[in-house]
């Protein structure tokens with residue numbers, strides 16, 4: 431009887447976890463980040479994710495391989511950045527803040543993922559003193575179009 435009750439309680443907890451009632455338990459994610467040798471801002475972004483409690487495995491690719499992977503994955507060439515990460519079925523291109531990735535994983539839109547084109551100063555991993563460029567995080571749709579997912583930088587957040 432005791433065992434039965436315990437099993438029952440566990441399955442209730444598992445179900446709650448599956449539908450996201452416990453945001454703290456559900457938010458730590460496993461990332462695979464692809465970068466190319468010597469990209470210090472890529473590694474700085476990986477540290478930003480780890481500081482948020484996530485696991486990050488780093489894969490080093492040759493520049494040509496990295497670019498081919500991005501394009502094969504559906505990232506428009508004009509919107510590419512330095513590193514590309516995969517998390518939970520989504521692509522994360524560039525210096526996307528961890529809080530936006532949490533929002534993506536919570537809302538799970540029908541899309542390829544998030545991107546921050548280029549390398550804006552002041553984005554996570556691109557810190558430079560107090561300098562903060564305004565930049566947008568874009569949601570990349572499956573048809574290659576984008577929409578603004580979040581705005582950061584000089585304007586109030």
Ligand SMILES: [Cu+2]
Pocket residue numbers: 469471472512513525549555
């Ligand atoms: Cu970078």
